Amino acid sequence: MVDDLRKGLEGVLVAESELSSIDGDEGRLIYRGYAIEDLARGANYEEVLYLLWHGHLPDEDELEAFTASLDDEQAVSEDVLATMERLADAEERPMAALRTAVSMFSATEPETDADPADLEATLRMGRRITAKIPTALAAFERYRIGEEPVDPHPDLGLAANFLYMLTGEEPDDVAAETFDQALILHADHGLNASTFTSMVIGSTMADIYSAVTGGIGALSGPLHGGANQDVMEVLFEIDESDLDHREWIEQAIEEGRRIPGFGHRVYNVKDPRARILQERSEELAENGDDRWYTYTTTIEQYLTEEKGLPEKGIAPNVDFYSGSVYYQLGIPIDMYTPIFAMSRAGGWIAHVLEYQDDNRLIRPRARYTGSENEELVPLEER
CATH class of the missing domain: 1.10.580.10 (Citrate Synthase, domain 1)
Structure with a gap:
């Protein structure tokens, strides 16, 4: 029996796959x-x-x-x-x-x-x-x-x-x-x-x-889906604020707010999917409203140059740009x-x-941490 406990199965290999591979350090x-x-x-x-x-x-x-x-x-x-x-x-x-x-x-x-x-x-x-x-x-x-x-x-x-x-x-x-x-x-x-x-x-x-x-x-x-919606709600907040978008992000960071769309469980650098969607967001901005692209690039620039988050392994993920791309396409958040x-x-x-194709029932185990040797008391005496 394996005694090592890995909460969330982090780092645990459970299967082999030919479908996709992620290099989190190289992006x-x-x-x-x-x-x-x-x-x-x-x-x-x-x-x-x-x-x-x-x-x-x-x-x-x-x-x-x-x-x-x-x-x-x-x-x-x-x-x-x-x-x-x-x-x-x-x-x-x-x-x-x-x-x-x-x-x-x-x-x-x-x-x-x-x-x-x-x-x-x-x-x-x-x-x-x-x-x-x-x-x-x-x-x-x-x-x-x-x-x-x-x-x-x-x-x-x-x-x-x-x-x-x-x-x-x-x-x-x-x-x-x-x-x-x-x-x-x-x-x-x-x-x-x-x-x-x-x-x-x-x-x-x-x-x-x-x-x-x-x-x-x-x-x-x-904790899995929904971060791109959170990003868009932040952009709405910036858009409705009396502050300049640069001032807004500075104030938000000073207040200790977490900016959605930054950081990933696997990537330690900028998500390669975010790079592609950033290009599409820029292209859509050229043909329409450029506010959302301006806000996102300003946020990324500030968190990169002023706060150095990518150097700490916290960089834009796919959700950071997908939200504004979807919004520019007219999709409800x-x-x-x-x-x-x-x-x-x-x-x-x-x-x-x-x-x-090579199936085996997935059946992990949990370490029992409850009490033992409890005495069953009859119902009428409890």
Whole structure:
């Protein structure tokens, strides 16, 4: 029996994976050997999904067939739409609505009775989940603003289609490409809390709907998802303040406030995903409102040059710039974490498939610290 206690399983190896690798000291992230910068700038989200699920980047024919298979699965049932409407009317939280939607997807799953060990069937189910999540999320948001859902566009990819279903208007090339990059950047990131949760559920040979639903539940916690929303709320506070944005950040630090979007459990330097989103934020600012980009770069500059946080291993993470990017795309801030889930579902599915291919039930132990040899007193004498 191993006696070492590692709270949070920090530093504990529990599996081997070919999916993604993080070098926290160098600020490097790779998916199956490909640098995240190359994938974000040279591939689309569908190609990255194919890479994660099939082990190689698709050729043109493979991508065309794969994209068509996703397109065919985007529609959700009338029951799902009706439930999204009821949840919107009840002012349910978006992550809770998404959790419910994914659970409901299984009601129309044609392969419900598939053998849990049939990984090809699991992959097909995962593809259906991935295709339907944007449709359900967009419908939920449309109902919240008193509008009817917009059907998926047959000629748009997953990223552009989500923006189209959200707003009812086809996004321009910059918006579509930016959001596609954001989905790529969030698709996988090692054994984070939600991915590990999905793997634990998958290790029981539960169906992929259960695994993805569990991942959503884990991601909904504020210690995992939600930091980009927190960043945006800080930017709103700066925007509404009477202070200059430079003065605001100086005062906030003097008051001991923690700035969200800085620091990461793995990265000791600037998150490579933050660098890419910073570029997109700047590009969006050039074509519209530049306040949010100005605020974020000022904060980073101050915390870097005046406080030296990166030298202490505290640098901007992906959330620091994703919040302002999403806001510039017109996405409501409480939809940021569901969008994270929409992207990361691809990674959850990939990890479940990889782990189940050589499965062993995940069953850690806890050190018992309670009392022993208690005497049971009869109920009438207690």
